[in-house]
Amino acid sequence: VPDKMVQAISAFLDFCYLACQSSLDEGDLVAMENALNCWEEKRTIFVETGVHPNGISIPHLHSLKYYISCIQDFGAPNGLCSSITESKHIHAVKRPWQHSNHHEALGQMLLTNQRPHKLAHFQATHAGM
Secondary structure: OOHHHHHHHHHHHHHHHHHOOOOOOHHHHHHHHHHHHHHHHHOOHHHHOOOOOOOOOOHHHHOHHHHHHHHHHHOOOOOOOHHHHHHHHHHHHHHHHHHOOOOOHHHHHHHHHHHHHHHHHHHHHOOOO
């Protein structure tokens, strides 16, 4: 394994480790920025060696450059990750989209999301009858 590849992976893991901390100070944010810069600089090795001949273009990796500013604005993520919101996205958007006829789907998707809530409310209010 080329040294540059090990350095790229190490920088990426350093960034991830720091991002998962429950509290971060300015020194941690600087270390995160340094790790991210190292990752960005060294990740070309994956193209050069043919591991990813078309480059690394993963949406989740693209979001890394916004982590530091978001932490400064909103605080440490406390170990939260995008998979939590992604699972909500699947239930709120992807499944209703699949159940729609794809023509003016927004209204259909909203109805699909409302029905389980209305049914649960009805069952809760009429359970004692």
